[in-house]
Amino acid sequence: MKYLEPSYFFDFENNFIQELISEFTEQSLTDKEKTIGLYTKVRDDWKYDPYSISLAKENYRASSIAQKATGNCVEKSILLIAGLRALGIPARLHLGKVKNHIAVDRLTEKFGSNELTPHGMVNVLLNDKWLKMSPAFNKSLCGKLDVEPLEFDGENNSFLQAYNSAGTRFMEYTDDYGHFEDVPLEFMIKNIKEHYPHIFDTTENITEFKL
Incomplete structure (x- = not known):
């Protein structure tokens, strides 16, 4: 099966x-x-960090991500997919766009929006059923944001923290780009540049950003 194979x-x-x-x-x-x-x-x-953006191909290799202490949603998804495939469990990358509603001041300041794209999650095949899961938000961060961490039970989808513990809207998906056999780096770069053009106004030749 193609979702079991190694790649770059x-x-x-x-x-x-x-x-x-x-x-x-x-x-x-x-x-x-x-x-x-x-x-x-x-x-x-791996602590969640949405403020480090890379356009460099080598930085999206699972082995490179494994050597870091942090990762954004796409990077952590890549790492999880590689590990699952190594265990003989079919897995693939799923991308979309999400809107955050809590702790968005810094997001809005850096990205010019409270929407994050592309947002990465994982599809895993268990018992002949594709399930969605998102390893993005580490448990300690969820505690700071008063949001229950996403637990995965192996039987149900677990990819969206719609509300915090007080019932306030936390996150919503606003677009779905579908699933991919491999990492669609060209699509991701095009998507980033289209949604956050101001980041590249004076940094056209830079491939890594710490916002």
Whole structure:
């Protein structure tokens, strides 16, 4: 199956990815248990950082992301997909656009909008059913934002924190770009430049940004 194969971006044969999955390779574990364990590890061990943007191809390799301490939603999704494929579990990247409604002051200041695009999540195939999950927001960050962390049970979709603990709107999807077998870097770069043109007004030749 194509969603099990390695690629330039999903380079799961690399030692860093093999180390990532090492605790989930026991044959006694089911695919569901492996997926839940790896999802939780990627969610919480890499802190969410939406303010670092890269246009460089090499920075979207799973092995490169594995060596960092932080990642944005797309990067963390790539890392999780590589780990799942390494475990023999079909997975693919799903992209969309989301609007945040809480803690948006810095987002609006840096991006000129409270919408983030492309927003990455993961589709995983378990028991012949494709499920959506998003490892973006680490548990400690959710605590600061008074939002319940997204838990994945291996049976239901878990990709949207619509409200915080007080019932206030937290996030909504405003567009869906569909799923991809590999990382569509050209599409992502075009999408970023179209939605945040001011970032590139005076930095046309720069491929990495810390906003």
